[in-house]
Amino acid sequence: MQHLSATRPEPNRRFSVAPMMDWTDRHYRYFARLISRHALLYTEMVTTGAILHGDRGRHLGYDVAEQPLALQLGGSNPQELAECAALAEAAGYAEVNLNVGCPSDRVQNNMIGACLMAHPGLVAECVRAMQGACAIPVTVKHRIGINGRDSYAQLCDFVGTVHNAGCTSFTVHARIAILEGLSPKENREIPPLKYEVVHQLKRDFPQLEIILNGGLTDLSVMREQLNHVDGVMVGREAYHNPWLLADVDQALFDDSYPQPTRLQVLAQMRPYIEQHLAAGGQMHHITRHMLGLFQGLPGARHFRRELSTTIHRTEQPLALFDQLFEQMQARLERA
Ligand SMILES: Cc1cc2nc3c(=O)[nH]c(=O)nc-3n(C[C@H](O)[C@H](O)[C@H](O)COP(=O)(O)O)c2cc1C
Incomplete structure (x- = not known):
């Protein structure tokens, strides 16, 4: 064969x-x-x-x-x-x-x-x-x-x-x-x-x-x-x-292509999460793995807390995701 x-x-x-x-x-x-x-x-x-x-x-x-x-x-x-x-x-x-x-x-x-x-x-x-x-x-x-x-x-x-x-x-x-x-x-x-x-x-x-x-x-x-x-x-x-x-x-x-930013990676996860939600999955199945994305940066604790606790109380997980994206973007711009 x-x-x-x-x-x-x-x-x-x-x-x-x-x-x-x-x-x-x-x-x-x-x-x-x-x-x-x-x-x-x-x-x-x-x-x-x-x-x-x-x-x-x-x-x-x-x-x-x-x-x-x-x-x-x-x-x-x-x-x-x-x-x-x-x-x-x-x-x-x-x-x-x-x-x-x-x-x-x-x-x-x-x-x-x-x-x-x-x-x-x-x-x-x-x-x-x-x-x-x-x-x-x-x-x-x-x-x-x-x-x-x-x-x-x-x-x-x-x-x-x-x-x-x-x-x-x-x-x-x-x-x-x-x-x-x-x-x-x-x-x-x-x-x-x-x-x-x-x-x-x-x-x-x-x-x-x-x-x-x-x-x-x-x-x-x-x-x-x-x-x-x-x-x-x-x-x-x-x-x-x-x-x-x-x-x-x-x-x-030795690969020197331009590295993505954390925010770009976060944005790229959105359609993947959307697809998972459409298939009946839950957002935290995915976002529980992303808690450390901003480790060491301003807002890291907020990001982690929102995705590990608030996420379980919201009916609108994608709205929470979008809100967090904007908050992290603003925090990083201020930093
Ligand atoms: C939560 C967790 C689950 C693990 N599951 C596996 C596994 O399924 N198969 C395996 O070979 N090793 C498993 N390991 C061991 C890791 O592959 C690795 O050998 C170990 O964590 C040491 O590497 P590190 O010090 O870089 O973490 C697991 C480790 C952790 C922390």
Whole structure:
């Protein structure tokens, strides 16, 4: 069978926005894409069960404007993952990524996420099956270890085994996951970040693409990190401070097209919101992802408050949106 994606370009992973459940949904991604043309965007993790037995259109649907876009899968059944990888390719995703980093109890019970780091052979089997079913790149996102399996030799064993199955791009959250006793949130904060382990990995596997993730907030630090690794992935900062993305194209992709302004981005969101409302959706589904747009500028708190509280009391959400646009425009002109 000839794969349509044979002509699809390999996505550039120099800068990506991390997969984040409940945060990087299609509305956030549409918004983020208005700010950066080049950042590779990831979906939230979608389990194979949700795709194969749930509302497939909802789980795989996106707006073409979001491209380049990667689908992150959660699962550990090679056959099911292979089916989902084929569906990802057919849906037009630029990449399919396997989640081997999520520490939640709920997913551990289903053998999804970071617990798979203890089973490199199974992850390799999953990757092989996925690659056999699609022609888009199959990548893996993982931690530097899990409790009880956190030595550098074990990390190399994991990466080496999965590489032997054909995976050549690894996104590494530079801390271990502790699978008992910490919440997922604590597991993103408490285990210390160890960038040097990821640098060592790149030195020991120079032929692999190694992407660094965890705690990155500052573009100059990211630029420095790119001396050691092939790409950086940013999660929380890209969500809470989306304007970070505005400098990415110029600073990391050497693309010097004129940057949009925050007000232009806000204006561009209006027709998207209108369309969502016309389809029966609610404005806050979209605007909840935009609260940080004016972070650091006059009026930022007002903007955030109106969109997170007043929005729930108004019958006329678009009128509130228009009013806010004018207020922010006036505040920025005065500043
Ligand atoms: C709300 C939230 C949801 C997340 N969901 C996922 C997920 O679905 N899949 C995944 O691989 N990682 C998930 N993560 C982890 C991030 O992808 C990332 O690895 C982590 O936040 C560290 O990067 P950061 O310090 O830049 O935020 C999530 C993180 C957050 C904050």
